[in-house]
Amino acid sequence: MERVLLKLSGEALAGEKKTGFDEGIVAEVARQIKEVTDGGVQVGVVIGGGNFWRGRSGGAIDRTKADQIGMMATVMNAIYVSEMCRHTGLETEVFTPFACGAFTKLFSKDEAVRCLEAGKVTFFAGGTGHPYFSTDTTAVLRAVEIGAEAILLAKAVDGVYDSDPKENPDAVRYDEIHIQEVIHKQLAVVDLTASIMCMENRMPMLVFGLNEKDSIIHTAQGKLHGTKVSV
Numbered sequence: 001m002e003r004v005l006l007k008l009s010g011e012a013l014a015g016e017k018k019t020g021f022d023e024g025i026v027a028e029v030a031r032q033i034k035e036v037t038d039g040g041v042q043v044g045v046v047i048g049g050g051n052f053w054r055g056r057s058g059g060a061i062d063r064t065k066a067d068q069i070g071m072m073a074t075v076m077n078a079i080y081v082s083e084m085c086r087h088t089g090l091e092t093e094v095f096t097p098f099a100c101g102a103f104t105k106l107f108s109k110d111e112a113v114r115c116l117e118a119g120k121v122t123f124f125a126g127g128t129g130h131p132y133f134s135t136d137t138t139a140v141l142r143a144v145e146i147g148a149e150a151i152l153l154a155k156a157v158d159g160v161y162d163s164d165p166k167e168n169p170d171a172v173r174y175d176e177i178h179i180q181e182v183i184h185k186q187l188a189v190v191d192l193t194a195s196i197m198c199m200e201n202r203m204p205m206l207v208f209g210l211n212e213k214d215s216i217i218h219t220a221q222g223k224l225h226g227t228k229v230s231v
Helices: 010-017 023-038 063-087 109-117 135-146 179-185 192-201 215-220
Strands: 003-008 042-047 092-096 121-124 150-155 176-178 205-209 226-230
Touching (some): 003 010, 003 023, 003 135, 010 023, 023 042, 023 063, 042 063, 042 109, 042 135, 063 121, 092 109, 109 121, 109 135, 121 135, 135 150, 176 179, 179 226, 205 215
Parallel strands (some): 003 150, 092 121, 176 226
Antiparallel strands (some): 205 226
16 A cells, blocks of 8 residues: 555554553554655544543533634644654655644645645544544545555454444454445444545545554555455
């Protein structure tokens, strides 16, 4: 693959602490991104904000405001992981769909593609800039916009199962499943809006466990240990 969109969950960056950052985990993610980039693959990154805030965790506050707080959480995550990548020697850029002063660049598809072509790891933070849209949807949207070949979906579980493996010890993992079956069975891969966008834009997803050794590297090299969601 020449260009991919890596989707990371915010919770995964926190590790066992469940909140904030686990520096060891983030350093390992940065190391793998560097190896993938050094191998000639252009990498865009979208990170959730769940290690700080989830869109519905605002309780009594307005949903729009709750989602805006979540957008800012993704900006913090992108800046941190970007700096950890820079520590490995990579060049990076962070884009947001709204102005963040000098912290980030305002998103432009053309500028993002130029950064990718220059070998920069390119982060897409701040979601879509609108409430009611998840970072799953952001990942698919940006992947389509930059012409990624696939979305690399790093999750806490090592693929897509026919039921929740945490609750059902007999859950069966799919090696490959079509996006229409994911939608029909309402399997928890990404949310429904993101799934439909994948189907309409023929954007495949490669789902794997982030905690497995070198899983980002292996998936980018075509050695997936997980589930391919085909389109």
